[in-house]
Amino acid sequence: MHDGSGLIAVQNLTKQFGPVTAVHNLSFTVSPGSVTGFLGPNGAGKTTTLRMLLGLVKPTSGTATINGRPFQQLGQPGRVVGAVLEAQGFHPARSARNHLRVYAAAVGVPDAQADQVLGLVGLGSAADRKVGGFSLGMKQRLALATALLGDPQVLVLDEPANGLDPEGIAWLRTFLQSYARMGRTVLISSHLLAEVEQTVDQVVIISRGQTMFYGPLDQLRQSQQKRVLVQPSDINALATALRAEGVQAIEQLPDGRLAVSGVDSRHVADTALKAGVSIYGIQEEQVDLERLFFQLTSGQYAGYAPAPYQQQQQGGWA
Amino acid sequence: MGNLVQAELRKTTTTGLWWGLLIPTAVLALGWGLATGLLGQFFVDFASSNDVDEVSDFLGVSPDQWKVSLFGMARAINISTIFPMIFGALAISGEINRRTITTTFLTAPSRMQSMLAKMLVYVMWGAIYGLAIMLFLGIGVVITSEPGQLPDAGGWMMLTLVCVLSSILMTMFGVGVGALIPNVAGTIVLLLLYFLVIENVLHLVLAYLEVPSVIGFLPNGSINGLTGSVSVDLFLSTAGVVPKEIEDVLRAIAGAGGALDWWWSGLVFLAWSGIVFAGGWASTQSKDIT
Numbered sequence: 117m118h119d120g121s122g123l124i125a126v127q128n129l130t131k132q133f134g135p136v137t138a139v140h141n142l143s144f145t146v147s148p149g150s151v152t153g154f155l156g157p158n159g160a161g162k163t164t165t166l167r168m169l170l171g172l173v174k175p176t177s178g179t180a181t182i183n184g185r186p187f188q189q190l191g192q193p194g195r196v197v198g199a200v201l202e203a204q205g206f207h208p209a210r211s212a213r214n215h216l217r218v219y220a221a222a223v224g225v226p227d228a229q230a231d232q233v234l235g236l237v238g239l240g241s242a243a244d245r246k247v248g249g250f251s252l253g254m255k256q257r258l259a260l261a262t263a264l265l266g267d268p269q270v271l272v273l274d275e276p277a278n279g280l281d282p283e284g285i286a287w288l289r290t291f292l293q294s295y296a297r298m299g300r301t302v303l304i305s306s307h308l309l310a311e312v313e314q315t316v317d318q319v320v321i322i323s324r325g326q327t328m329f330y331g332p333l334d335q336l337r338q339s340q341q342k343r344v345l346v347q348p349s350d351i352n353a354l355a356t357a358l359r360a361e362g363v364q365a366i367e368q369l370p371d372g373r374l375a376v377s378g379v380d381s382r383h384v385a386d387t388a389l390k391a392g393v394s395i396y397g398i399q400e401e402q403v404d405l406e407r408l409f410f411q412l413t414s415g416q417y418a419g420y421a422p423a424p425y426q427q428q429q430q431g432g433w434a
Numbered sequence: 435m436g437n438l439v440q441a442e443l444r445k446t447t448t449t450g451l452w453w454g455l456l457i458p459t460a461v462l463a464l465g466w467g468l469a470t471g472l473l474g475q476f477f478v479d480f481a482s483s484n485d486v487d488e489v490s491d492f493l494g495v496s497p498d499q500w501k502v503s504l505f506g507m508a509r510a511i512n513i514s515t516i517f518p519m520i521f522g523a524l525a526i527s528g529e530i531n532r533r534t535i536t537t538t539f540l541t542a543p544s545r546m547q548s549m550l551a552k553m554l555v556y557v558m559w560g561a562i563y564g565l566a567i568m569l570f571l572g573i574g575v576v577i578t579s580e581p582g583q584l585p586d587a588g589g590w591m592m593l594t595l596v597c598v599l600s601s602i603l604m605t606m607f608g609v610g611v612g613a614l615i616p617n618v619a620g621t622i623v624l625l626l627l628y629f630l631v632i633e634n635v636l637h638l639v640l641a642y643l644e645v646p647s648v649i650g651f652l653p654n655g656s657i658n659g660l661t662g663s664v665s666v667d668l669f670l671s672t673a674g675v676v677p678k679e680i681e682d683v684l685r686a687i688a689g690a691g692g693a694l695d696w697w698w699s700g701l702v703f704l705a706w707s708g709i710v711f712a713g714g715w716a717s718t719q720s721k722d723i724t
Contacts, residue, residue: 133722164724170540172723194541205533207449214448222441222541262537 467574470506613714662690
């Protein structure tokens with residue numbers, strides 16, 4: 117049986133669909149007590165990885181375990197891990213309550229649990245409506261309710277914010293954080309860092325099926341060097357003075373400013389004063405995680421910018 | 435396992451498919467029942483007005499006591515059990531089509547258990563369909579038949595047994611095909627084409643090639659044999675020694691030309707269902723649910 121640790125471990129996971137390598141030698145672990153973001157652009161292999169973790173897709177090589185065991189050996193998987201993979205797995209003619217009662221029976225929990233999770237995700241009043249009439253956001257909530265039926269220790273969600281309105285996203289954020297704070301494990305995928313930035317503590321960033329970054333979000337923030345953007349009266353004089361002090365990372369921006377990395381704004385201002393250069397404006401650049409995310413994941417399936425619209429040369433009758 | 439059986443049972447009772455397919459099944463069975471009586475009446479009138487002493491002699495009874503309704507009933511069962519087969523075919527292909535299979539596998543200890551639970555539930559539904567077919571068929575036949583053409587109590591029992599068996603086996607066959615071909619439209623079209631057209635053409639070819647005994651080993655041939663052979667046995671129950679040719683002709687009338695004995699036929703079809711289910715199980719077991 118599983119060890120009840122709440123640990124998700126992915127090791128050297130690879131999946132090949134014919135000639136396409138969807139996931140390539142991926143490794144990371146997810147610990148209980150925190151919300152981990154699983155990030156990457158569309159097609160990076162997130163869904164395939166989660167489906168391998170949940171025993172739905174067979175890995176070509178490598179292992180993915182929950183509580184030290186592959187999914188197939190969990191015994192009663194519904195009691196260990198709950199998953200929201202897509203908001204599509206519903207029979208449209210079945211009511212929300214009946215949908216949950218089907219899976220409550222499979223997981224082996226009392227029927228009352230169906231109503232309880234419906235209330236938990238805020239669908240109590242829609243319990244007897246057919247799922248076919250649900251909005252995408254409601255289906256997401258129902259999918260989450262299904263995942264929660266067995267009161268699982270591990271929660272895995274694939275793009276759960278899709279279709280949720282801002283209020284729903286805020287609710288989901290609070291819910292997942294409190295779930296993790298109970299000592300449980302939450303793994304949530306997204307193709308938008310900004311979407312989960314306020315929710316997650318840890319991130320795993322993948323691109324082209326490979327791990328690009330794996331660690332606490334704060335560490336990712338610190339990994340980017342701050343830049344000081346300064347507009348001096350004499351660019352060359354300031355650059356020379358800074359180089360004389362050993363600052364090498366100096367870049368001239370198209371707008372005429374200098375971007376200086378590796379020092380703070382005070383240092384730049386002091387140097388300018390000594391060199392007799394006036395400063396018209398100075399600011400420290402904020403860490404832009406989204407830009408960092410792009411840098412880490414850029415390239416895959418990048419499209420070309422649209423060609424500029426060229427007006428056709430028309431005949432002379434116009 | 436009990437949990438999964440209950441879950442599968444709830445899946446079938448929380449949508450309208452079971453009665454949506456049961457209604458046409460009942461109507462078809464009733465219609466065949468009514469037609470059986472009328473045709474039987476016509477046949478007996480025709481036979482009585484002709485020189486049929488030879489047949490009457492070995493049957494030991496006069497034409498008005500021939501249990502001709504048995505043939506129509508055998509054919510009615512064969513055709514009506516198409517519906518429970520379709521019902522079974524949707525069990526797994528429908529789940530794959532609607533993508534509910536993901537949650538089904540996420541909440542089951544193993545895919546194998548999940549499929550076995552499904553099979554158990556559909557065996558039960560096959561029995562329910564079988565009983566419904568027999569009920570409506572019986573009503574139809576009794577309304578339009580003369581008492582002399584109807585089976586006796588033992589005959590009714592036997593027919594009910596093979597009807598329920600046939601319905602269960604057809605449902606199981608459908609479940610297997612639905613797992614093997616995870617596409618709702620593909621599964622249904624293939625099953626209907628095979629059972630209504632392809633194998634009937636095959637039967638003609640085999641009969642033409644003078645190897646009709648092969649028919650009894652084919653899927654449709656064997657499931658028809660289950661009901662058809664019982665009908666012929668019951669029809670001839672009053673007879674002494676029956677020429678082989680006449681028995682063959684009677685089997686053909688019952689829609690089971692070239693068929694084996696009823697229990698052999700049942701076993702052959704059970705084997706077919708088993709093969710198809712094993713294939714479906716193997717493909718489902720290793721399938722990537724993406």
